Amino acid sequence: MAPTAIHNVLKATALSIGYFHKKSPLKVADQISFECQKGQLIGIVGANGIGKSTLLRTLSGMQKKLSGAIYLNENPLENYHTLDLATQISLVLTEAPNSKNLRVQEFVSLGRYPYTNWLGKLSPKDLEKVDWAIQLTETQNLISKKCFELSDGQFQRVAIARALAQDTPLILMDEPTTHLDLYHRAYLLKLLKKLTQETEKTILFSTHEIDLALQLSDLMMVLTKDGFYYDTPSRLIAEHRFQELFPEEIIVFDTQTGRFTIKD
Amino acid sequence: MKSQQSFKYVFLVLLGILILCFILNLSLGSVSIPLDEIFSSLLGGSTEKSTWHYIIIEYRLPKALTAICVGSGLGVAGLLMQTLFRNPLAGPFVLGLSSGASLGVAFLILGAGAFGGVLTQVLIGEWSLVFASAFGSFLVLLAVLALTFKVRDTMALLIIGLMFGSLTSALVAVLSYFSNAEKLQQYVFWSFGSLGNQSWKGVSILGIGVIIGLFLAFRSSKSLNALLLGENYAKSMGVRFKRTTFTIIIATSILAGTITAFAGPIAFIGLAIPHLTRQWVTTANHTILIPAVLLLGAIVMLICDTVAQIPFSEQTLPINAITSLVGAPVVIWLLVRKRKLLF
Numbered sequence: 001m002a003p004t005a006i007h008n009v010l011k012a013t014a015l016s017i018g019y020f021h022k023k024s025p026l027k028v029a030d031q032i033s034f035e036c037q038k039g040q041l042i043g044i045v046g047a048n049g050i051g052k053s054t055l056l057r058t059l060s061g062m063q064k065k066l067s068g069a070i071y072l073n074e075n076p077l078e079n080y081h082t083l084d085l086a087t088q089i090s091l092v093l094t095e096a097p098n099s100k101n102l103r104v105q106e107f108v109s110l111g112r113y114p115y116t117n118w119l120g121k122l123s124p125k126d127l128e129k130v131d132w133a134i135q136l137t138e139t140q141n142l143i144s145k146k147c148f149e150l151s152d153g154q155f156q157r158v159a160i161a162r163a164l165a166q167d168t169p170l171i172l173m174d175e176p177t178t179h180l181d182l183y184h185r186a187y188l189l190k191l192l193k194k195l196t197q198e199t200e201k202t203i204l205f206s207t208h209e210i211d212l213a214l215q216l217s218d219l220m221m222v223l224t225k226d227g228f229y230y231d232t233p234s235r236l237i238a239e240h241r242f243q244e245l246f247p248e249e250i251i252v253f254d255t256q257t258g259r260f261t262i263k264d
Numbered sequence: 265m266k267s268q269q270s271f272k273y274v275f276l277v278l279l280g281i282l283i284l285c286f287i288l289n290l291s292l293g294s295v296s297i298p299l300d301e302i303f304s305s306l307l308g309g310s311t312e313k314s315t316w317h318y319i320i321i322e323y324r325l326p327k328a329l330t331a332i333c334v335g336s337g338l339g340v341a342g343l344l345m346q347t348l349f350r351n352p353l354a355g356p357f358v359l360g361l362s363s364g365a366s367l368g369v370a371f372l373i374l375g376a377g378a379f380g381g382v383l384t385q386v387l388i389g390e391w392s393l394v395f396a397s398a399f400g401s402f403l404v405l406l407a408v409l410a411l412t413f414k415v416r417d418t419m420a421l422l423i424i425g426l427m428f429g430s431l432t433s434a435l436v437a438v439l440s441y442f443s444n445a446e447k448l449q450q451y452v453f454w455s456f457g458s459l460g461n462q463s464w465k466g467v468s469i470l471g472i473g474v475i476i477g478l479f480l481a482f483r484s485s486k487s488l489n490a491l492l493l494g495e496n497y498a499k500s501m502g503v504r505f506k507r508t509t510f511t512i513i514i515a516t517s518i519l520a521g522t523i524t525a526f527a528g529p530i531a532f533i534g535l536a537i538p539h540l541t542r543q544w545v546t547t548a549n550h551t552i553l554i555p556a557v558l559l560l561g562a563i564v565m566l567i568c569d570t571v572a573q574i575p576f577s578e579q580t581l582p583i584n585a586i587t588s589l590v591g592a593p594v595v596i597w598l599l600v601r602k603r604k605l606l607f
Contacts, residue, residue: 060500082499086500086501090501093496097493097497098492098494103547106548110489113490118486119486120489
């Protein structure tokens, strides 16, 4: 699979994540090591509170790591200035925008923030990127709506369009499938798959849809109490990593179907 | 973009209305002066009666310019606070800046009585009023700034602002209990707010303060747009969050501090004008909203002043009463009609 000289878009070695509480570190997870390459779709799964969001926040530079190292394009993450970082990593967060008055067109256009002048005026190239992002996410019919008028599924697509307009090699998404019904979850994950294939962007997304993520992800990160695992879905299944996700008295993972079933 | 073009007409209309209101404001007052005489005194020509020239140049013109500064400055200050604190009810008053200014003035006017005699004469001048007010709002600003970095919750911050307001009125009440009737009256008149009786020197200082504040606000308009998405998104797009927050708070305090010092606490303009503007200028883009709020603020303030003047009468109403009479129903109307205040 690997050709010569692999370019790592994102790499972490012996990363330990958590919070500083009154100067003393509160560890959430550690021994996190992985390498992500161009065009990969990578799902992050784990139980609630295991540190998925903390991991994404740390990787995006919003939160300080406790120890270890993060490399973005082979350069240490902390060497990037805020504005440089904004051209490398874009985010899709669970939070809705503060403003209720924002139109979809304006929301997506704000993704061009790192490239526009001090007034934020969009150049023809910026407009082109915005259009491209809107087309890829099939949100053309939403552009004149206000953000608060959208359904959850529509809003997720618009949020992804904004991240695409930011035009970064790496996109981090925090639970993009929350609040969506089964159809929209599948639609959204297929969209992510399509984006990684067509745009060669690397997408890391955290999710609770383990069965869907298994089917679509190129690689997966599994966060459990015992440790961090990073591999292809099939090998992770073979190594019984998903059994370790949850206590086994209620649900068990069926290695045949790749699904969780309720224990009788 | 299509929308950028269509806002040009809004600006032209607003500018036209502003000029009309400006002329209307100059031409109405206790003394009736013909329109052509007003123009000739503005353009430096001679007038039929020299008193007319004096009234226009030394009284009405400074008052009209003060109204424009106060309206545009407070409107933009309100807009900045609403975006920064993610709260449609935010404004310079809610943050406690104006309360701080009031407290400064209260200490000066009411507290000066305690020193008695000669010292009182020295202390209560036009200038010391300005400094007391600016100092008061600056102190509150420092306190709020310190809390901004300690309390992340913007709702808590707004409540803290309200508490500052309550503390101020309590302190003023205590001060007024110990002061004499004359001093109390002086303070009450200041707290009514007034656009008139400004010297040209005062107007130019006010103008400089407002222009600096507006300039800082407009410089931040791109970051303000990003802040509409929330702190995390803004940071991920390259906004230097602390620096931007600091600039916005400084801009607001310069605007609110200078204006309150000269015109007294003017209510509701900071809160109502941004919401009124959003009714016509349906965008969240601050590069368009800031100039629009600025123009509409100036227009509304000129109209309020014209009404307060009660044309062809000797009486003048307190400007604060008029802005409240206009502003409060506007906010209620927006809440009832739209069910929520959007920002």
